[in-house]
Amino acid sequence: MQHENTFSTPATDLLTGLVADIKHWGLELGFSQIGIADTDLSAAEPELLAWLAKGYHGEMDYMARHGLKRARPSELLPGTVRVISARMPYLSELPADSLTQLDANGQAYISRYALGRDYHKVLKQRLEQLARKIQDALALSQQTHQYRVFTDSAPILEVALASKAGIGWRGKHTLLLTREQGSYFFLGEILTDLPLPVDAPVQPHCGSCQKCMDVCPTGAIVAPYEVDARRCISYLTIELKGSIPVEFREQIGNRVYGCDDCQLFCPWNRFAQKTTLTDFDIRHGLDNVKLLTLFEWDDATFQKQMAGSAIYRIGHEQWQRNLAIGLGNAPSSPEIIRALEAKLPTASPLVQEHIRWALDKQKAGQTPA
Structure with a gap:
């Protein structure tokens, strides 16, 4: 306004x-x-x-x-x-609670925000x-x-x-x-346009620490203060509309919407505080939900469950694409294979590509890197 x-x-x-x-x-x-x-x-x-x-x-x-x-x-x-x-x-x-869901067997990880x-x-x-x-x-x-x-x-x-x-x-x-x-x-x-008195900047306190760079699954932080978005899992799972490059799929693990690794392992986040606003209360148990549960959602269910969420904007197709990668990275399971095969015939070409990749991994009995 x-x-x-x-x-x-x-x-x-x-x-x-x-x-x-x-x-x-x-x-x-x-x-x-x-x-x-x-x-x-x-x-x-x-x-x-x-x-x-x-x-x-x-x-x-x-x-x-x-x-x-x-x-x-x-x-x-x-x-x-x-x-x-x-x-x-x-x-x-708190971050310590979030860590339990990172790369957890069969669980989905959604960026905390x-x-x-x-x-x-x-x-x-x-x-x-x-x-x-x-x-x-x-x-x-x-x-x-x-x-x-x-x-x-x-x-x-x-x-x-x-x-x-x-x-x-x-x-x-x-x-x-x-x-x-x-x-x-x-x-x-x-x-x-109000000429308000300005505040002074604070001194940086990262020092020699580069934990965020070391833990980034895809090496997206290519230098201090420099991120190559093309490698960032947040970009790959949210901003990228097409096929996710094969070279990054294993590193994505179970991160189906965004990535928090650079924050989860940052020493300063031991001082993180919980919000006081109920607007940010966790919805639909998304902090502790199985990949298969989310993968079973049809478009109507996605639209209903994600209404009012930041996730809504990526749409059901990208959601399925991301979940297919997560399922491919999960421990090999007949249940997962059946679910992937059941979705394959009716999925869009984009999602089919990722389902086939996931099936190849599941059938080969591979686990996330």
Whole structure:
């Protein structure tokens, strides 16, 4: 939503007090921290261009299409001079509990962020509420502001802005990290024309640790702070619409939607905290469910069960493709073979390809690498 600025710029003392209120309101709305940054991301532009030039964005054409617009918030909303950056924790269980499902025999692993309600809706609604609180406060001084809210929904360098806003630092896996809560949180932004006082960045604390790089199943973190999305399991299971390259299928294991390995093994995530929002409560037992159970869902069941979930957007066909790989990587089982063979005749060509791969693995009696 946008609002036009029809009054003079608020006084400095008003803005200073407003920042304190914004941070307080943010906590009330379920955010764990709010920070303020300016819009200068010129230091990030060369890195973005180099990443795109290497083709690391894969088939995410929108990354190249938007180009440097990602590093220029004022091009998204003319007049923007500040970004209010917010983070919101999403864990409904602690990382130690999640580890028990990773590569578990016959179980499906779904990235922890997708176990509850679609975060896009949750964050955008709460960011809008925060923006309206700001609007109401300004109205008392006959002021207003122009703003837009985002959460992973526009071409914007969220981690770079959050780092500038002092709510964490960019880890070697390229995610935002904090000493207090690790990395299990969503990011969102309010772009505004209010010249709010900015926060200072925090120092990075990764040091010589490269655990995230070492544990990545497909070696997607090709260098510190550099991810080749074409190798990333999150990209392969979510963003990639076609066939998953054979070279990565065994490494995917039982990860049927996204991957958390770089977070699960990050030392800072021993400080991870559970969310207080019921929106992120685990749905349909997705934190402890068998691959075969999910594979048996028809399209109508998928649509019903995944309504309101981030998983919904990949559709039933990709879901079946991913599950076929998970079943191929599971310990050899007559039950799995029967289920794969039963689906094969009516599956789409894309899913059939992955079912045949899974059947070959199952019949050969192979187990995940």
